[in-house]
Amino acid sequence: MRGASHESLARAEEALAGVTVSEGLGGELFSVAKLLDGTGALRRALTDPARPRDARVALVQQLFGGKISAQTQEILSVAAAGRWVSSRDLADALDQLSIEAEVAFADGRRKLDDVEDELFRLDRIVAAERGLSETLSDRRIPVDARQELLGGLLQGKADAVTVRLAERAVDGRGRSFAAAMRSYQVAAAARRNASIATVRVAADLSEAERTRLATALGRQYGRDIQLNVIVDPNVVGGVRVDIGDEVIDGTIAARLDEAQRRIAG
Known part of the structure; x- marks a missing residue:
C-alpha cells in the first residue's frame, strides 16, 4: 500500500495493538474483508472521501453493531475513518489485520514459534x-471442500491458528x-521484529551452522533473522539466501556463472 492507505493501515x-485479541478476532476481520x-457499493461507501468521516464510522455501527465483537468493530471503525487510495485497499488492510490478529493470538499463548514452524x-x-x-488450487472445487481436505490433514497435528491460516490460504482472495x-510467515516474523531468510542448501545444516548463519545475517541486516532452510538437490555446493527482494548467492553454480560472464566479456 502507498500514501494515505499506508497511513490508514498503520492507524488500524x-x-x-490496543485491544485484547480474542481467538475469533482474526476470523471476523477476514469475514468483513470478504464481504x-x-x-462494491459498501466498499465505496466506507472509503468515499466525499463522505464525512463520522458518517463512515456511523455506517459501520449501523451495519455491524451487535453482529461482530466490540474489538472488531473498534478496529473497523478506525479503518473506515481513514483515507484510502483505492476502495479495495480497505479490504486488503482488513485481510492483513486479520493475519496480524491471528499471529498476536498465537504469541499471547506462547505458540508463535510453533505456528511459524508449522506454516513453513x-x-x-x-x-x-x-x-x-x-x-488446493483448483477453483473448480468448492472452497469449503478444499478447506475440509486441508483441515483433515492437519487435524491433531498443528495449532488451531496454523489450521485457520492454512484454510484461509486456500480461499486466497486472489x-x-x-x-x-x-x-503469514512474514507476519509471524514481524511480530518478533525479525526477517525471514529462505536458505537453500544441498545438504541440511546442523544447529550450530544455522546459529552461525543467523547470527552473521543478523549483524549484516541489523535485526533478528528467522531461517527457513530448504534442502535443494539443485544447489551445487555453498548456500543461497533470499531475504525479501535481496539474494545472496554463494553457490558454486553461481560462481561458475559469474566466471563465465567475465570470460565472455
Missing part, C-alpha cells in the same frame, strides 16, 4: 506434493496458496 494496526470484496513445513509439503498443490502462506 495501532487500534489492533467488502463482494460488495506445511508450505514445503504442499510445494513438494504436486497432486495436493493442484487440488493470491496463490504459496503466496498467502509466505505472507
Whole structure:
C-alpha cells in the first residue's frame, strides 16, 4: 500500500495493538474483508472521501453493531475513518489485520514459534506434493471442500491458528496458496521484529551452522533473522539466501556463472 492507505493501515494496526485479541478476532476481520470484496457499493461507501468521516464510522455501527465483537468493530471503525487510495485497499488492510490478529493470538499463548514452524513445513509439503498443490488450487472445487481436505490433514497435528491460516490460504482472495502462506510467515516474523531468510542448501545444516548463519545475517541486516532452510538437490555446493527482494548467492553454480560472464566479456 502507498500514501494515505499506508497511513490508514498503520492507524488500524495501532487500534489492533490496543485491544485484547480474542481467538475469533482474526476470523471476523477476514469475514468483513470478504464481504467488502463482494460488495462494491459498501466498499465505496466506507472509503468515499466525499463522505464525512463520522458518517463512515456511523455506517459501520449501523451495519455491524451487535453482529461482530466490540474489538472488531473498534478496529473497523478506525479503518473506515481513514483515507484510502483505492476502495479495495480497505479490504486488503482488513485481510492483513486479520493475519496480524491471528499471529498476536498465537504469541499471547506462547505458540508463535510453533505456528511459524508449522506454516513453513506445511508450505514445503504442499510445494513438494504436486497432486495436493493442484487440488488446493483448483477453483473448480468448492472452497469449503478444499478447506475440509486441508483441515483433515492437519487435524491433531498443528495449532488451531496454523489450521485457520492454512484454510484461509486456500480461499486466497486472489493470491496463490504459496503466496498467502509466505505472507503469514512474514507476519509471524514481524511480530518478533525479525526477517525471514529462505536458505537453500544441498545438504541440511546442523544447529550450530544455522546459529552461525543467523547470527552473521543478523549483524549484516541489523535485526533478528528467522531461517527457513530448504534442502535443494539443485544447489551445487555453498548456500543461497533470499531475504525479501535481496539474494545472496554463494553457490558454486553461481560462481561458475559469474566466471563465465567475465570470460565472455
